Amino acid sequence: MGWFEALVLGLVQGLTEFLPISSSAHVRITAAFAGxxxxxxxxxxxxxIGTELAVLLYFSRKIGRILRNWSLSLTRPDYRGDPDARMGWLIIVGSIPVGVLGLLFEEQIESVFRDLRLTALTLIVFGILLWVADRIGSKQRELDQLTVPHGLGYGLAQAFALIPGVSRSGGTITGGLLLGYKRADAAEYAFLLAVPAVLASGFYKLTDIGDGSAPGVGPTVLATVVSFGVGYAVIAWLMNYIRKNSFTPFVIYRVVLGLLVLALVFTGVLDPDAGPVVVEGQQ
Known part of the structure; x- marks a missing residue:
């Protein structure tokens, strides 16, 4: 991977990570379109990792309170009913599904899940699910009403994002809306819930960078830094936007993009495995 590719893909990652349109799908599709x-x-x-550092910065006060009060709740009974301490436990509970399923399907995540036909279909299907959830969700609940079963429900929704095209934020927000949470509350918990899962996955994969067919360290660092800066701006914009507006524009975009990718694949313009990295010694 060259520096220009890294810059472009870092921009794409930062722009799309927090929008409910799937950053992994856009990184995959951008590379395929560019050849x-x-x-x-x-x-x-x-x-x-870059975009999650943006989450840590944007929600730094809240995350600081969660870490402090959750830690104190381990030894001080008077903190166990604290909302921030409770949120710490709920983030742990909600992170279990994606951690387990990510390890179980690690091989598929790196191979068959990256087929452009599957990416396009998940863009469409999960976009429609987001629209349905936004239409029928009661939008009455706030985060202080979050329960352990709801935390697990959010976590299962997040786990679908292991498939490019689902969208981590989109899938988790869809789950929250179906559970009756307000848009901004569903998004906030989605972002908080993503932090341990994404950081764990990113650091777990660090040793693969620069090894074999994986991109080199330098371009990957550039892409990560760019994604951090752009991602922070996107979080600030999105949190303001969804307090007054629906997710319909994102749904329309997802469906149109998914249909375009399917059309290009089935007309032979794009190979479903477009842009594969050929590992030395393999065909």
Whole structure:
């Protein structure tokens, strides 16, 4: 991977990570459209460290309170009913599904899940699910009403994002809306819930960078830094936008993009495995 590719893909990652349109799908599709090699699951996982650092900065006060009060609740009974301490436990509970399923399907995540036909279909299907959830969800609940079963429900929704095209934020927000949470509350918990999962995945994949067919260290670092800066601006914009507006524009975009990719694949313009990295010694 060259520096220009890294810059472009870092911009794409930062722009799309928090919007409910799937950053992994956009990184995959951008590379395919440009005729570049598929950057791979490791590159995507590591560059997401940048966008999660943007979450840590944007929600720094809240995350600081959660970490402090959750830690105190381990030894001080008077903190166990604290909302921030409780949120710490709920983030842990909600992170279990994606951690378990990510390890179970690691091989598929790096291979068959990256087929452009599957990416396009998930863009469409999960876009429609987001529209339905936004239409029928009661939008009455706030985060202080979050329960352990709801935390697990959010976590299962997040786990679908292991498939490019689902969208981590989109899938988790869809789950929250179906559970009756307000748009901004569903988005906030989605972003908080993503932090441990994404950071764990990114650091787990760090050793793959620069090894074999994976992109080199330098371009990956550039993409990660760019994704951080752009991602922070996108979070600030999105949190303001969804307080007054629906997710319909994102749904329309997802469906149109998914149909375009399917059309290009089935007309032979794009190979479903466009941009594969050929590992030495393999065909």
């Amino acid at each position: 570049w090699d598929d950057p791979g699951a490791a590159f995507t996982a590591v560059t997401q």
